[in-house]
Amino acid sequence: MSEYRPMARTFAHLSDEAIVALVARSDEEALAELYDRFGRVAYGLALRVLRDDKLAEDAVQEGFLTAWRNADRFMPERAKASTWILTLVHRRAVDLVRREDRRRAEPLAEGVEPAPTASVEDDAWLRFERERVQAALRQLPDQQREALELAYYGGFSQSELAERLGQPVGTIKSRMFTGLARLRELLAEPGNGETAWKPTPSTT
Amino acid sequence: MEANALHDLTAAYALDALDVDDAREYEAHLSHCDRCRDELASLSEAAGALAYATEAPMPPPELRARILQQARRERPNVVPLRPRWAVPVAAAAAVAACAAIALGIWAVSLSSKLDRRDAALAREQRVAAILAQPGSRTIPFARGTLVVGKAGDAALVVQHLERAPTGRTYEAWISAGGPPRRAGLFNGGQNSAVPLKGSVQSGASVLVTVEKAGGVDAPTQKPILSVQS
Numbered sequence: 001m002s003e004y005r006p007m008a009r010t011f012a013h014l015s016d017e018a019i020v021a022l023v024a025r026s027d028e029e030a031l032a033e034l035y036d037r038f039g040r041v042a043y044g045l046a047l048r049v050l051r052d053d054k055l056a057e058d059a060v061q062e063g064f065l066t067a068w069r070n071a072d073r074f075m076p077e078r079a080k081a082s083t084w085i086l087t088l089v090h091r092r093a094v095d096l097v098r099r100e101d102r103r104r105a106e107p108l109a110e111g112v113e114p115a116p117t118a119s120v121e122d123d124a125w126l127r128f129e130r131e132r133v134q135a136a137l138r139q140l141p142d143q144q145r146e147a148l149e150l151a152y153y154g155g156f157s158q159s160e161l162a163e164r165l166g167q168p169v170g171t172i173k174s175r176m177f178t179g180l181a182r183l184r185e186l187l188a189e190p191g192n193g194e195t196a197w198k199p200t201p202s203t204t
Numbered sequence: 205m206e207a208n209a210l211h212d213l214t215a216a217y218a219l220d221a222l223d224v225d226d227a228r229e230y231e232a233h234l235s236h237c238d239r240c241r242d243e244l245a246s247l248s249e250a251a252g253a254l255a256y257a258t259e260a261p262m263p264p265p266e267l268r269a270r271i272l273q274q275a276r277r278e279r280p281n282v283v284p285l286r287p288r289w290a291v292p293v294a295a296a297a298a299v300a301a302c303a304a305i306a307l308g309i310w311a312v313s314l315s316s317k318l319d320r321r322d323a324a325l326a327r328e329q330r331v332a333a334i335l336a337q338p339g340s341r342t343i344p345f346a347r348g349t350l351v352v353g354k355a356g357d358a359a360l361v362v363q364h365l366e367r368a369p370t371g372r373t374y375e376a377w378i379s380a381g382g383p384p385r386r387a388g389l390f391n392g393g394q395n396s397a398v399p400l401k402g403s404v405q406s407g408a409s410v411l412v413t414v415e416k417a418g419g420v421d422a423p424t425q426k427p428i429l430s431v432q433s
Contacts, residue, residue, distance in 0.1 A: 021336065031271070031272065040262060048258040060267060087251075094220045129256040156221065173212055173215070177247075179215075180247050184250035187250060
């Protein structure tokens with residue numbers, strides 16, 4: 001027996017999709033890696049939907065455990081791994097918020113300072129992504145943006161939205177579709193592309 | 205609900221904005237509507253991007269520990285290397301495809317792989333299984349990658365190899381000092397996943413020669429490729 005614990009395998013060179021393939025083979029280290037890549041975004045999303053840290057933790061936990069149980073159903077030709085795991089967490093968060101009926105659509109009152117353990121790189125990248133997606137959202141017509149935000153962050157179903165906004169369900173459907181399709185286009189535009197991000201050395 | 209009305213639910217489904225009954229009905233529709241599956245894939249990506257527009261405070265560290273602990277508790281009571289040949293073909297393809305992505309190989313479209321025969325999928329999955337082992341190694345060479353598991357179980361992944369002419373085959377060999385041992389036959393083509401018979405110990409070489417169909421007992425040709433493990 002070795003007196004050393006085996007070195008943690010480095011997953012850095014593996015794609016997100018390859019990590020999920022390893023999760024499908026019940027590889028715990030791969031699950032940890034999946035969490036390290038997406039846990040923070042997933043938690044931020046769950047917190048936005050649920051507005052309660054304990055419930056948000058539950059949603060993240062349930063989402064990742066669903067991934068653990070069902071990773072062999074993940075189809076890389078159908079979805080990016082990031083989309084897949086965030087969908088699992090989002091679905092769980094929406095289930096919980098509907099059950100708790102604690103829905104509200106306003107953004108959180110105040111931003112929470114990242115804990116000191118967050119790496120500078122992570123912070124920079126997440127800030128970049130946030131600004132990129134927010135910029136795309138700002139370019140949508142108000143009614144479309146409202147429909148997307150109330151549905152995705154608020155957890156409202158299309159029929160609840162129709163009632164809340166006093167519009168026919170068909171109108172809500174079409175706002176969601178047009179808004180999401182337009183968002184997809186905006187995010188694909190080179191000016192909004194991920195390649196625009198370059199890690200910059202900290203100067204302070 | 206009419207099919208047309210169901211198509212219209214794609215964006216709402218991507219946003220998780222359907223009531224339970226509608227969601228169930230839509231999912232049933234999805235299983236036989238290619239158009240909606242494609243549309244959903246692309247709209248879901250846009251919806252997923254919305255996750256990044258929120259503040260992302262660090263989750264409490266205990267959350268990570270709790271998830272991993274619970275996962276361990278639920279872990280199936282088998283070793284992670286259990287053969288999964290018995291899983292449905294689509295899932296097998298997904299795992300193989302992921303492994304392929306990890307290797308940076310498989311230039312062919314993933315969807316075409318789904319149409320391949322079970323035998324080809326099983327071969328690809330053997331490669332995936334070796335790749336997924338802790339401590340497995342990948343050794344790139346000019347035309348592909350040799351994948352070697354800790355116990356010496358190995359597979360050769362070769363790209364862009366002209367199909368073997370009629371009446372001929374590619375034959376892989378493992379060479380470790382003594383005479384090369386037969387390690388498997390394959391036909392070439394754009395991508396070949398070739399699980400090797402016999403183990404590849406450190407320092408051994410894997411060779412490929414062109415032989416007559418059915419293979420031979422010892423190489424008769426100069427190897428067209430060789431890679432040392």
